Amino acid sequence: MSTNGPRNSAYVVPDGVLLGHLTPGTAAWEEARTGLTITATEIAAVVGLSPWMSRFTLWHKKAGLATAPFEMTPAIEWGTRLEDAVALKWEEEHPGQLAAPAGTWRHREREWQRATPDRLIYPQPHGEFDIPGQADELLEVKTSPFGDEWGADGAEDGVPVWYRCQVMWQMDVTGLRRTRFAVLIGGWDYREYTVDYDETEAKILRDAAERFLDDVRRGVRPDIDGATDTYQTIKLQPDGREDRDVEISVDLAARYEVAQMQAKAAERELTHARSLVLDEIGDGYRATCNQRRIAYRTVREDGTTRALMPYRQKDAA
Template sequence: MNTHHHIQNNLNQSPLQPYPQPLNPTTHQSKTQIEVGTRMKRDRPNKQPRKTKAPAAKRFANTKQLNYQQWLEIRKQGIGSSDAATACGLNPYMSMLELWMIKTGRMQQNIEDESAGYAPLYWGKQLEPLVAEYYSMHTNHKVRRVNAVLQHPDEDKQFMLANLDYAVVSNEEVQILECKTVGEYGSKLWRDGVPLYVLCQVQHQLAVTGKQAAHICALICGHETKIFKVTRSETVIQHIINAERYFWECVEKDVPPDVDASESAAKALQLLYPTHIPLSTTDLSEDAQANQYFEQLLQQRHLIEQHQTSFDQLKHQIQAKMQDAERATFKAGSVTWKKAKDSISLDSKAVLQHYPEFLQQFPHNKQGTRRFQIYVDDDQSKSLA
C-alpha cells in the first residue's frame, strides 16, 4: 500500500495522512498504518487546551442474551453504525429506500443464511475474533467485546445507535476497533484506502460514543491485513447527523426518502408498489418537476440509443478486422470473439403439446413484475429526432 497517496472523500474530510511510525517495531512485515481525518495531536505545533470529556453513550440494549430476531427488532428502533452510510446515501450496496422499507417493517432484512458455508456474513462472523486477535498481537493494544447496543446521549440524537465490534482498552490514542473481512469483489473498494461507506460507519460510532479515534483492521481476500486509523472529524459528524436526521424523520413520518439509480432502489420500488390499479391514471401534466423528469428521461433514452448504435458499429468494425482470430490486442487492452459450446435444451412448448397434463403435474408459478414503458406524443418524438 502506497501511504504517500492522499485520498479525498465526499464528506469534506481532510485527506489521508501517512502514519509517522510502524505499529510495532517487532512486526516490520505488517502493513503501514495511515490516519484518516485530522492530524494527530502530537503533530500540532501549539499545545491545545484539554477538551471537555464528551458524555458517555447510553446503553440501549444488552446483546449477549438477544436472539437474532430480537436483535433485528432492536435495529429497527434507530440508525445503527452499519446503517449510517445507507441513511446518508453513500452505501454502494443498499439504497435509502430499501433501508427505509426495512426500518418501517415493509421489508425483511436481507441477511444471508449463516448456516450456508459460503455466506459472507457467516465467514465475517467466524473470522472477526481472529482479526481482533491479529490486531492485538501486532499493536499490543488490548481489546474487549462490547455486548451492547449503544445510544447517543443527546436527547435530539437518540435515533443514533451503535453496536461496536470491540473497544480498545486503556488507550489514549484509539478507543474503538472495527474489524472487516473483505472478499475479492469488495477488495476493489479498498485499493486506495478505507472506502467512504466504512468511514461513514466509523465516524457514526465516534459520534455516538464521544470517542476521539478508531482503528479499522481489515482482512483482505483472506491473506492481506491492513490497519487504518480514523480520527474524529466534527465536520464529517455534523454532515452525518444532518443526513441521518432527515432519514429518520422519513421513517417516523412514514414518508419514502429520495430514490437513486441503484438496483436496490429498483427492487424496493417493486416491493413498495407491486401491483397497479387497472385503468387508473395519475395526471402529472401540471407537475413541473415530473414533466422535467419525463423530458430528461426521453433525452437520456435517445442518447442511449445513439451510444448503442455507435458501440455496435465499432464492435462490428473490430470483428471484421479480427476475422477468424479468437483474440485481438491493442495498446490499451484486448478483446475476444469466441464461439460458445453447443448445447441441448428442452423444447418445453413441444413437450406440452404432446403431454399437456405435465403442466398440471409440474406447475411453476412465476410472479409478474410491473413493467415501465414509455409512450411519446408525436410532437415530442419529432423534437427528439
C-alpha cells in the first residue's frame, strides 16, 4: 500500500462504509467478496461483459460451489507493483490533489454491494497530519501491455466497457460521481481518461446484480457458454468417477464431434498462417497492415524466433 499522503486520512465518502484495507488473496479479502455480495470487479461478469470471468463461473462462486482459486498471475503482480508509480504520476500531473489508497467499501444501505477502488482523490492537505475531509473523486490505475482496447488519450469513450462497469459500480457504492483513470500502456505510454456517474447505467447494473443474486438463492444456474473459465468450472464439479455410461443426445454428440474436426482444421490453418507471416517478417520485429500492427516476433538469445504473437485488436463495435 502506498505511503503517499497524510497519516490520518478521513476515508469519508457520501454513501460508503469502509470495511478495511485488504490485501488481494488473503482470507480477509476473500471473506469480504464471498457470499451473496457483488463487487466492482464482478459486476461485468454479471452482465456478461468480463473478459476474465463468465457469468456461469461467478454464479458457482456465489453459490459456494467449486471454482478455481485466486491466482497471483505475473500481470496482476506487476500491475500491483506499478500501481503506486502510476498513481504518483497522476498526482504530479494534477497539483493540489492527493490520491490516497481507498480500501474496500460497502454501500451504506445495500450491504451486498462492495467495491475496492484503487485511490480516493482529496484536495491536497496543507500539513503532514492534516485530515483532508471527504473524498472528491475516485482514481483507477491500470497497466496494459498493449493499447488496442483503450481509446486515444482523454477520449470520452476510451475506457473498455468492462472497466466502465467496474467504476460505475464503485461510484454507485461510494456515492462519488467521477472516476479518473491513470493508465500505463507498454511500460511507457501514459494516458488519462474520465468517466462520470450515470444514474441510468448504475441502475441497470444494480438491477442485473439483484436478479443474479436472486438466481443464486433459487438455484437457477446460468446457461453454459463458450468461455474457458466456464469449462474449468465444470471440470471442478464432479467428485470422483463412477464406472457407468451416460447417454447424451444425438445433437450434442454431433456438435462435439463436428467441433473437434473444425478445431483441428482451424489449428492447421492457424499454423499455416503463422508460417506465412513469420516468413515475411524474416528478421524483422512486427508485421503490420495499413499501419495496423498484426503480430510480432519474440526471439531467443541467438536471434532465432521463439514465437509469433498476435496483437490484440479492439472490437470493431
